[in-house]
Amino acid sequence: MLPAVVKLCCGISYPHLRSMSGLQRTAIAALGQELAHMQRGGWFPLSEWTSHMRWPLGRDSSDAGRGDLRPIHLREEELSYVRQGQDSLKTALEIVEDKDGWKIEISEANGDLIYSKGLPGARKVFRLEAILDATPEELYEILFVKVEEMHQWNPNISQIKVLKHVGTETVVTHEISAETAGNLIGQRDFLSVRHSCKRDSCIYLGGAATQLESLPPQQGFVRAQDGPTCIILQSLSDKENSGKTHFTWLLNMDVKGWLPRSIVNQALPRAQVEFTRHLRMRLTAGPAQGGER
Numbered sequence: 001m002l003p004a005v006v007k008l009c010c011g012i013s014y015p016h017l018r019s020m021s022g023l024q025r026t027a028i029a030a031l032g033q034e035l036a037h038m039q040r041g042g043w044f045p046l047s048e049w050t051s052h053m054r055w056p057l058g059r060d061s062s063d064a065g066r067g068d069l070r071p072i073h074l075r076e077e078e079l080s081y082v083r084q085g086q087d088s089l090k091t092a093l094e095i096v097e098d099k100d101g102w103k104i105e106i107s108e109a110n111g112d113l114i115y116s117k118g119l120p121g122a123r124k125v126f127r128l129e130a131i132l133d134a135t136p137e138e139l140y141e142i143l144f145v146k147v148e149e150m151h152q153w154n155p156n157i158s159q160i161k162v163l164k165h166v167g168t169e170t171v172v173t174h175e176i177s178a179e180t181a182g183n184l185i186g187q188r189d190f191l192s193v194r195h196s197c198k199r200d201s202c203i204y205l206g207g208a209a210t211q212l213e214s215l216p217p218q219q220g221f222v223r224a225q226d227g228p229t230c231i232i233l234q235s236l237s238d239k240e241n242s243g244k245t246h247f248t249w250l251l252n253m254d255v256k257g258w259l260p261r262s263i264v265n266q267a268l269p270r271a272q273v274e275f276t277r278h279l280r281m282r283l284t285a286g287p288a289q290g291g292e293r
């Protein structure tokens, strides 16, 4: 019965589907994938993920500077990374947008503020709020598009590699933090799915730990987990702040290993302060090696 109904619906909607573009096409391709999956006997409730297709992929998300040509035949594995990315962003935004229970952890002389909050399970998350002298697009370029260059301007990161691109909004990355003098936690590696989404005057970056068969935990490294995490880049339009960005960053990290919680809870907000300091230096100095900003 269900396949017959689906066939009937497809017949009726075929002319409309042909004229669709951008996100609509991706959504339809995703639906096609799901139906194929169901047909192969791997049924799982559609509603579990269709809710994410509408959000946070808003009407603008297809144009984060990347045109309209999108792969419409995502493989199931790739689709799963897109879903993980969207889910991480959604979960992280829920944490950030819940106004209860935040307390100021660090207040910097330059106005940057870091708040913290305990989540169920005794984990503490940190939220940095800062104003940066760059547009959201410039920051998106530095933080997402050129993520592999991050070690050039941030000595706390020793390497970031993009292992997989899924469309233009989702990547799987392998990150290795540096063994720096001030870092009591020691070197870590991370395997993360990172997802971007543009809506109105905001660009959102989400991320969470993921798995990749070809990159199991590496010998000699403690694999930490970053996320669900997000960065919100909100364009400021008032007179004195025009061209600037309100930068919100939720750090939600399980550093793993055997470490006293008090050490971890001091190191994480400090890592945020450091990160922002280097980001500002990158903004004033431009890229480390040639090229235009």
Ligand SMILES: CC(C)CCC[C@@H](C)[C@H]1CC[C@H]2[C@@H]3CC=C4C[C@@H](O)CC[C@]4(C)[C@H]3CC[C@]12C
Residues within 6 Å of the ligand: 143, 144, 147, 156, 157, 160, 175, 176, 177, 183, 185, 186, 188, 190, 194, 205, 207, 226, 231, 255, 267, 268, 271, 272, 275
């Ligand atoms: C304290 C120790 C364990 C870690 C210190 C380094 C931390 C601060 C580093 C390690 C990996 C880094 C992340 C690597 C990749 C991205 C994706 C990018 O789009 C936004 C920044 C973001 C999210 C980085 C934020 C800073 C980060 C979390």
